[in-house]
Amino acid sequence: MNIEDCCKIMEDAGVKPTSIRILVYRTISQLHDTFSLNDIEELLSSVDKSSIFRVLRTFQNNNLIHSIDDGSGSQKYCFCHKYGSCKTEDRHCHFYCEICKKTYCFENDLIPSIVIPDNFKVKEINYIIKGICPECQKHHEQ
Numbered sequence: 001m002n003i004e005d006c007c008k009i010m011e012d013a014g015v016k017p018t019s020i021r022i023l024v025y026r027t028i029s030q031l032h033d034t035f036s037l038n039d040i041e042e043l044l045s046s047v048d049k050s051s052i053f054r055v056l057r058t059f060q061n062n063n064l065i066h067s068i069d070d071g072s073g074s075q076k077y078c079f080c081h082k083y084g085s086c087k088t089e090d091r092h093c094h095f096y097c098e099i100c101k102k103t104y105c106f107e108n109d110l111i112p113s114i115v116i117p118d119n120f121k122v123k124e125i126n127y128i129i130k131g132i133c134p135e136c137q138k139h140h141e142q
């Protein structure tokens with residue numbers, strides 16, 4: 001993703017494009033699956049963790065990333081491929097591997113639509129499938 005596109009996406013989402021935000025956004029746009037604060041810290045070792053945390057919080061507030069609760073206790077996020085304009089029905093399912101603790105994005109598997117009773121206000125929907133990923137199954141067989 002070039003810097004120009006990146007700035008445009010942020011402005012459309014209501015986020016002021018600062019250099020650190022651009023750096024973080026371009027980094028996460030290349031990831032295929034969910035990521036944690038620690039993952040980004042490892043990828044961007046020159047940036048301090050609290051700054052990355054603040055950037056992720058801003059992105060989350062503006063829907064540029066979504067928080068995923070996979071039950072592992074560590075906060076994970078996934079990159080919004082609709083650049084902040086997705087609706088609840090566009091959200092996809094995730095697969096949590098109980099061995100490597102990685103959470104995969106199943107981009108093509110959308111969360112089944114559920115009829116929510118009146119007067120309940122939905123804030124977040126998580127659809128997590130738990131099991132063992134292909135990588136870990138390979139190691140298991142050896």
Ligand SMILES: [Zn+2]
Binds near residue numbers: 087
């Ligand atoms: Zn989204």
Ligand SMILES: [Zn+2]
Binds near residue numbers: 098100101136
């Ligand atoms: Zn695994």
Ligand SMILES: [Zn+2]
Binds near residue numbers: 033078079094106
């Ligand atoms: Zn995802």
